[in-house]
Amino acid sequence: MAFLRGGSNPPEFAASKGGRFSFARPANLVRRALCAMLVSCLSLAGLSARGQVAKEYDLKAAFLCKFALFVKWPTNAFPEAKTPITIGVLGSDPFGKSLAEAVRNEIVQERKLAVEFYSSVESIINLADEKNKICHILFVSQSESGKLGRIFADLKGRHVLTVGESDRFCQNGGIIQFVIVENKVRFIINHDAAKAANIKLSATLLELAEKNRKR
């Protein structure tokens, strides 16, 4: 009934004889196919290995805490002896409770871990400049992916380890970018950006990062 969309020919009706077809019922074939499928399932069942699994953002929250072990910030990033290592989230929060649970009772480099949520880069800068509350590790949410350039420009000279998961996060000037490889969380590192932020990354961390991956 193509005429509804275009072409101006109305349907024509010419005389013709009605045809009739008969086919053997395919029930046997179907049954055989289903049996074959079942057999192959059972044999494949034996092959499967049992890996450990976790929810994506539970896992990413754990990564953010672990990164603190492998990073050396300049001394002025910690104004006081008790200044915690602050993990910030910029933009919409994908973690729910998992980030708060991940930092609870954790001590890294003899410092507690703290979590802070920011709605804008300005609030990161204001908290640092006015209240001495410095952000050390900043997770930049997907919601900010359109303004990465501006975010990194504003954070220049502030020694913030930026972590993200947007496509081309590192190419835009971010330091660590999560990537999912074969269902596992991996990361790539933009070492130049880390150097520019005056943050030292340990050789172990650099070694664990994905290499030669184009993003």
Add this chain to the structure above:
Amino acid sequence: MLAEETNRVGHSSGQLNPDDLKEKSLKELMEVMVTSVSKKAEKLSEAASAITVITQEDIRRSGATSLPEALRLAPNLEVAQVDSHEWAISARGFNSTTANKLLVLIDGRSVYTPLFSGVFWDVQDTVLEDIDRIEVISGPGATVWGANAVNGVINILTKSARDTQGFLLYGGGGTEQRAFGGVRYGGQLGTNAYYRVYTKYFDRDDTPLPNGVDGQDAWQMGQGGFRVDWYPGEANQLTVQGDGYGGAINQPANGDIRVAGGNLLGRWSHTFSEESDLKAQFYYDRTHRQVPLTFAEDLDTYDFDLQHRFPLGERQDIVWGLNYRLSEDRVANTPNFAFLPAQLSFQLFSAFVQDEITLVRDRLRLTLGSKFEHNDFSGFEFQPSGRLSWTVTSRQTLWAAISRAVRTPSRIDQDFFVPNNSPPPPFALAGGPEFVSEELRAYELGYRVRPIDRLSFSLAAFYNDYDNLRSLEPGSPSGPPFTVGNGLEGESYGAELAGSYQMTSWWRWQAGYTYLQEHIRLKPGSLDFNQARGEGSDPENQFSVRSSIDLPGDVELDAALRYVDVLQNIANGVRGTVPSYLELDVRLSWMPVKNLELSVVGQNLLDRQHPEFGFPTSRHEIQRGAFVKVTWRF
């Protein structure tokens, strides 16, 4: 009890909780696998069914310039380009340009027309870069989605405005895609509200007739729209979005076909907990189509939808919903044919309830439910289904389903008249006043497996039993020569196989194969004019292979090969075929600097021109084409 113990620590499938993760070293964390995030993120449509998800990355790397082209990425669909603007798209058979057994939604808005229960694909569009994913379900989805989700459901979902911030500019041109371009800008309104606006335009080339003569069907269309997502508080999301479009499609005679339309949608969702949420949605949709000297139609649709999900006890998850739809259809009739009455207003009331019961925790789930609806054409309908899914191991799922679905009558089945040129009687075809719903009873079995991390397969097999399919019945000597009837019945069966293989970190393969057998026959007493061949034109075998390679220097190379078997068709009682074909699309892209992507795409490279659908004497053919595209984000 053991079951409770394992559940406390995590799930019995070995899921680690945040405390477990603390104990691990960075190196150990890198070996933990990500599960599907949480119950909250699990979609209704991901229940035991044959689902394919087309991601944004898949679309980008395919070089698709339209939704139908992007749908070629789903191996469980039949996608055939008919001419410059028409497409025939279906699942599990019954394909035609007015294919009527597939339900298509864009951001929760149904885009099928009650004129013929199918989709005018030429006016379904959006900025492809803003699509989050396309879920393609083959098999009945009627229990949740309602009538018309007989053989499949296509669910096109765009990203939240929160995830499309900043500028996106794209443009390009070539031989078949003569020129196209678009701009999208996303910004923020206060702390928790985000918006985007877009506009796009394209100009597509004519398609030729089989003898190479220009078919004169070039077309141009422009579209614009917006989306606002507001997150007032953690648990709420309010979305308001709308689109408007207008276009002209050339014809060899009689002047251009004019299309125009627009829609406005509002959706509020509130999350009570991980297992419970409430969603209310309203939309208004308007379409206008004018085919000079043939017909013109204006359709207004008002739709209200409510959906609520909550747990009942430890083991049950209930989803229920209500829907009301009012359609106001106005057809301008011509001497060639008519929809009578020319103006018709009709309503649809529906409700569904579905219970997902955990029989064995993390292993065995049973989903039972039914849709109940009332429409003005066939009255009350019910569409129940039962689905069982068995998670054999964390890497394997086996599922089975039995469902009933109906294709309710549309205006073309009951209200369609063709005048008789020689008197009397007054009509050559006089509607189908007795036409009732087409019925399907479907039996499905499926299996998904990931034998190793890099490799995954899915297999779905089905057996469909149809009754009361549409036929064109000769009338009595004194009455009209033809009426639309329900004179056909039959079975179809087949299998859909899909696989994905990440061969190296930079080379990925995807492949699909579908097999289909359809045995449609006349019911006793039927004298169907089309000899039981008029309701679909489908390939017995279809396969596709796609390769995606990341080359050094920010270069991507993608290639997609597709094979479609012979199609049988019929026109005016004469049988014809579309020969089988093998076609190749290739895309090469380069990112010279960040945020800038240059690509060259070749489409249908293996033939100068080839037909994909339609009767030999009246069809158009699809030409080899190439275009360049620039995409810039900032």
